[in-house]
Amino acid sequence: MSATTEKKPRLTTSAMIASIASEGQRVKAAPFGKALVDLAAARPDIVGMTADLAKYTDLHLFAQAYPDRFFQMGMAEQVLVAAAGGMAKEGFVPFATTYAVFGTRRAFDFVHQVIAEENLNVKLCCALPGLTTGYGPSHQACEDLALMRSIPNMMVIDPCDALEIEQAVPAIAAHQGPVYMRLLRGQVPLVLDEYDYQFELGKAKLLRDGKDVLLISSGILTMRALEVAKSLDEIGVGAAVLHVPTLKPLDTQTIVREARREGRLVVVAENHSEIGGLGEAVATALLSEGVAPRFRRIALPDAFLDAGALPTLHDRYGISSAAITSSVKGWLD
Template sequence: MKVTSSTTTAKPRLTTSAMIASIAAEGQPTRAAPFGHALIELARRRPEVVGMTADLGKYTDLHVFAKEFPDRYYQMGMAEQLLFGGASGLAAEGFMPFVTTYAVFASRRAYDFIHQTIAEEDRNVKIACALPGLTSGYGPSHQAAEDLALFRAMPNMTIIDPCDALEIEQVVPAMAEHHGPVYMRLLRGQVPLVLDEYDYKFELGKAKQLRGGDDVLIISSGLLTMRALEAAKKLEADRIGASVLHVPTIKPLDVETIVAACRRPGRAVVVAENHTIIGGLGEAVAAVLMRERVHPAFHTIGLPDEFLAAGALPTLHDRYGISTDAIVGSVKSWL
């Protein structure tokens, strides 16, 4: 049977894996695998750097490092406890392991190994974990909604939640300069480029004001800083001035900068995070303000204290209130 083609060309159907779905909007500038490429640049200067993963090199952007430095790349198989135990041993011998997996596997499956063999021993292990918060549509098994709460409670652990590709590129060498264990939430694949518009420079332990505004202060980290900046532009069109304070280092927290920003009278404070409202940035900021006796009108935007649904990321972000439009709506309702 002969098949003839139609004279009308249908538009190609756009599909993507829920596991590696991009958080970039259509047409938004991106950079490919910023973590992997930044690690290559670091390794060229630092011979002690090694890369390690548990069968997830491709999905944590460590595969580009493996291609460049095959003799410094360790694929440990689907055994996360072994992965972190091995990283601790290498660190004890003077190496600097950069270890990747999914955030759910580090924070839940291998927590005790990280706690006992890395944090307690203050080993120089750098942990970079993909699919933080609600960046996967695969449901609770792969959505690390509580990773910050778990690692915030771990002594000796520094925690970083970068916003975009530019910040990831700057964070990697900063992690190497800091001695001791570090946990970084990793955005992988085609990562949005946002902070280049703001002449941004990452400093470990420092919060940075990205834009000013008289009506509301949005304190945010990670993906939600990108959303906060988008929301601020939309709010500006409605004559609402929104200031955005980016807090990439969750632990140690930049208490001085946060408190100073929140002392400004007559301005509501909203903390926005891609994490459960339990135990993350919002509760950390609230505790700081309580201790410092600073009491602005205070609100939080974050994921609910429940197991999240599976589905397409834009739909889930709207459903759980962390999309740009959802943030705009929430801020307006509080002013």
């Protein structure tokens, strides 16, 4: 290096661990890992297992607290799932973590045959669900809910924020049978505490009411829906938000009851492909009950998505707060 050459700092990407929190938004660190550590103190049957991703699913906190109950299976998701099934057969309650693309796409047959067919008590908790990473199709799990909803015996959970993850961990541990839960890791937004929220398996919750629009959502799109509702308030549009954290079994009764109210546009918003997710589940439920409101969907396209920065991608694919607000306004005109 010459004397006149400056050494520039190395540029790195944060696409894999980028937070979904907006600037200045309240967050809690590692809610899943901390909740599992707390629960395991009174539950010696709980074990933690991962496919070389403890740090990136917050399971490293469990490994530090209970090293004798932590199992690192390496980069072998099929082995992870099969071993978790074996643990469940021996009376343990395994919480198995990896990225959602690997736990669902790569290990699908093992989840289907080893865990679900025998109705084993395995909790599969998978990070980077939907469009929560900018690493492109290899890491964007845009089909995970469709895959897991299609498996008999499988309960499917899509939590919104840190509070819900904290509440969901003991709830799914108490449930007897296999569970797939989407996992938010790292600095996770905190929003539901403002709504006196309590997670219940299989229950949808009306977070706020409104006379003009009903936003039905799950996961991080509930956070966005709440932001959209506040924006619509400013122009005199009343927007209700119905949060649906359990996609299977679906709380059809609550969804139908809210969609039956006359005069409201019903919009389903999800961080998932338009194929096989919450939108199709809600549409089927309404059609089956003979309910036909004005109905629209916000979802990721049936396509391989781009790589890039998350804010840019969320705008591009219509799931940012601004994009959703614009879509809803257009449908109301």
